[in-house]
Amino acid sequence: MIRMQDIADKLGISKGTVSKALNGTANISEELQKKILETAVEMGYTKKLRRQKDEEQKLCILIDNTEYKAPHQFGYDIILGFRQLAEPAGYTVDVIQVNDKLQKSITYDAFMIQNNYKGSFVIGFSLSTPWMKDFYSSRIPAVLYDNYIPANPSVAYVGIDNTEGMALAVSHLKELGHKNIGYLSAALGSYIMQVRHKSFFQALRQTGLNADYTRARNAYLITECVERHLPKLLDMGVTAIICSHDQLAHAAICQCQQLGYHIPEELSIIGFDDLPFCAYTSPPMTTVRQNRIQIGKSAYCALESLLNHVSIGTLLLHAQLIVRESTSTVKTKHPT
Amino acid sequence: MIRMQDIADKLGISKGTVSKALNGTANISEELQKKILETAVEMGYTKKLRRQKDEEQKLCILIDNTEYKAPHQFGYDIILGFRQLAEPAGYTVDVIQVNDKLQKSITYDAFMIQNNYKGSFVIGFSLSTPWMKDFYSSRIPAVLYDNYIPANPSVAYVGIDNTEGMALAVSHLKELGHKNIGYLSAALGSYIMQVRHKSFFQALRQTGLNADYTRARNAYLITECVERHLPKLLDMGVTAIICSHDQLAHAAICQCQQLGYHIPEELSIIGFDDLPFCAYTSPPMTTVRQNRIQIGKSAYCALESLLNHVSIGTLLLHAQLIVRESTSTVKTKHPT
Numbered sequence: 180m181i182r183m184q185d186i187a188d189k190l191g192i193s194k195g196t197v198s199k200a201l202n203g204t205a206n207i208s209e210e211l212q213k214k215i216l217e218t219a220v221e222m223g224y225t226k227k228l229r230r231q232k233d234e235e236q237k238l239c240i241l242i243d244n245t246e247y248k249a250p251h252q253f254g255y256d257i258i259l260g261f262r263q264l265a266e267p268a269g270y271t272v273d274v275i276q277v278n279d280k281l282q283k284s285i286t287y288d289a290f291m292i293q294n295n296y297k298g299s300f301v302i303g304f305s306l307s308t309p310w311m312k313d314f315y316s317s318r319i320p321a322v323l324y325d326n327y328i329p330a331n332p333s334v335a336y337v338g339i340d341n342t343e344g345m346a347l348a349v350s351h352l353k354e355l356g357h358k359n360i361g362y363l364s365a366a367l368g369s370y371i372m373q374v375r376h377k378s379f380f381q382a383l384r385q386t387g388l389n390a391d392y393t394r395a396r397n398a399y400l401i402t403e404c405v406e407r408h409l410p411k412l413l414d415m416g417v418t419a420i421i422c423s424h425d426q427l428a429h430a431a432i433c434q435c436q437q438l439g440y441h442i443p444e445e446l447s448i449i450g451f452d453d454l455p456f457c458a459y460t461s462p463p464m465t466t467v468r469q470n471r472i473q474i475g476k477s478a479y480c481a482l483e484s485l486l487n488h489v490s491i492g493t494l495l496l497h498a499q500l501i502v503r504e505s506t507s508t509v510k511t512k513h514p515t
Numbered sequence: 516m517i518r519m520q521d522i523a524d525k526l527g528i529s530k531g532t533v534s535k536a537l538n539g540t541a542n543i544s545e546e547l548q549k550k551i552l553e554t555a556v557e558m559g560y561t562k563k564l565r566r567q568k569d570e571e572q573k574l575c576i577l578i579d580n581t582e583y584k585a586p587h588q589f590g591y592d593i594i595l596g597f598r599q600l601a602e603p604a605g606y607t608v609d610v611i612q613v614n615d616k617l618q619k620s621i622t623y624d625a626f627m628i629q630n631n632y633k634g635s636f637v638i639g640f641s642l643s644t645p646w647m648k649d650f651y652s653s654r655i656p657a658v659l660y661d662n663y664i665p666a667n668p669s670v671a672y673v674g675i676d677n678t679e680g681m682a683l684a685v686s687h688l689k690e691l692g693h694k695n696i697g698y699l700s701a702a703l704g705s706y707i708m709q710v711r712h713k714s715f716f717q718a719l720r721q722t723g724l725n726a727d728y729t730r731a732r733n734a735y736l737i738t739e740c741v742e743r744h745l746p747k748l749l750d751m752g753v754t755a756i757i758c759s760h761d762q763l764a765h766a767a768i769c770q771c772q773q774l775g776y777h778i779p780e781e782l783s784i785i786g787f788d789d790l791p792f793c794a795y796t797s798p799p800m801t802t803v804r805q806n807r808i809q810i811g812k813s814a815y816c817a818l819e820s821l822l823n824h825v826s827i828g829t830l831l832l833h834a835q836l837i838v839r840e841s842t843s844t845v846k847t848k849h850p851t
Contacts, residue, residue, distance in 0.1 A: 476825050480825075495829040
């Protein structure tokens with residue numbers, strides 16, 4: 180195991196200076212601190228468990244692109260579930276919003292060592308978030324919500340089984356008699372949007388439905404989705420649309436109603452996530468639930484396993500279809 | 516929640532008789548006991564947690580088709596890993612060999628209720644094992660090693676990430692310069708053999724190698740694999756063969772050597788599982804490791820989550836390629 184003295188020897192400085200840098204003490208230059216941290220990471224330094232026994236045991240939740248401060252926001256319950264298991268187990272949990280600027284100024288491992296975090300739970304990173312590339316070789320345990328990194332024994336992926344969720348949504352529509360189903364999605368710049376997109380076609384094929392590629396459309400902006408792509412799906416004569424997330428499904432419901440469609444009599448719409456508002460849309464929305472408390476709890480289980488050298492790679496929760504009133508059999512055909 | 520009295524009322528018998536049947540007391544007829552158990556399962560009866568607090572907390576490991584009694588056997592470490600977490604947590608763990616006869620005589624749920632087991636860890640079931648169909652609707656938590664059941668919140672799948680393992684094996688061979696790779700497999704009657712078979716082609720496509728379907732061959736018997744299918748792969752000019760499990764890889768090494776091939780100079784061979792003997796074959800075998808202690812530990816984590824109503828569906832460990840001496844660059848071509 181690499182000791183502080185080894186880092187000091189390599190850089191030709193004192194062990195005391197190395198200690199200051201690794202513990203984030205302020206009285207050394209920022210430049211020197213960065214150099215020491217980078218060397219520590221390069222040499223594979225990780226803080227000794229023995230040493231940490233006398234210290235506070237700290238974990239962090241690194242969050243980006245996700246609202247979490249109020250109970251109705253997506254990240255709130257995920258964080259709550261994590262804390263519900265982590266805090267009784269004796270951990271302090273810090274929630275840290277990490278922007279691109281911070282991530283470009285320091286590597287993931289260096290950040291974790293400097294702040295004395297034993298492991299992290301990472302929420303809301305897109306494929307282009309800077310630290311995503313660090314996770315391919317990082318050594319400090321990280322559990323990523325909805326992101327998968329192959330072959331690094333220190334990194335796990337947790338989430339719901341989106342393939343199962345999509346299969347439940349498509350089967351539900353097929354049982355209601357729908358044969359012509361469309362898919363409307365956010366841009367495919369995140370891992371999970373790619374998974375849902377692929378799962379949509381897989382589910383169509385498995386149920387024997389037409390899986391022509393033109394029936395899935397995506398755009399970065401919700402407005403572009405509903406103004407540009409939704410009409411094209413309607414022109415194709417779809418009787419049901421699955422949306423990649425609830426906000427988009429809600430926008431699609433509103434847009435279709437403005438175009439004169441009756442939901443669900445003329446068109447069924449299904450969302451993804453089951454955000455709290457879904458029970459209160461008009462009509463209340465059928466959607467695939469991500470149980471966010473359970474996601475948080477299972478993230479803690481995965482992180483605890485990684486900390487104990489059980490290298491979990493993937494942990495998926497069962498998906499659950501919540502059937503409300505935005506789906507039904509095709510009762511009348513919209514006069515196009 | 517269904518009470519014993521409800522079951523008694525439905526059958527028109529006393530609550531005492533129901534209690535006897537559910538607790539496996541001997542002094543009622545076998546026929547009546549079966550009827551009571553089946554009715555209990557049908558009505559969704561599960562023993563109350565409150566009641567069990569005063570009792571022994573029992574879990575079981577249900578095992579079939581797998582040797583486990585000696586340290587070198589496949590199931591030994593899996594069971595050990597499970598016990599290493601379950602027993603300190605206060606559970607008694609029974610290991611039960613379950614044959615088809617037992618499984619056809621009683622349903623899974625009825626067996627669990629009758630024997631007072633709170634949950635099970637299931638090892639070695641093929642797709643045709645009788646209780647496999649019970650798991651689609653069972654209510655008593657079950658964690659299945661290497662078997663996946665969709666959409667039942669009481670059932671989880673644990674194992675290593677075979678897709679990742681196969682990708683590591685194919686990448687390793689590609690880096691060594693192999694372009695013409697074959698796959699030899701046990702029969703596809705188990706879930707995991709289907710996953711590995713599919714992953715082989717996926718890995719070939721992802722690395723840009725020829726993924727012609729004739730390069731994967733399977734048979735029920737190892738002898739049939741090596742006597743009938745192996746020569747066909749050699750005729751196709753493969754320079755490397757991946758095998759679905761270590762025993763098959765070892766048989767393939769021996770057969771090739773008898774046919775005059777030098778391993779690895781003329782032909783590379785990779786196994787799957789990393790059984791203890793792999794370090795001692797001639798040459799020592801490159802293989803994809805299933806860390807069996809970790810599988811057992813993660814199975815316990817998954818079962819504990821299910822018991823706490825966190826419905827884990829899939830939990831996969833990172834695969835690890837163990838490079839030994841049965842793989843190398845193609846140094847000389849075998850004179851065919």
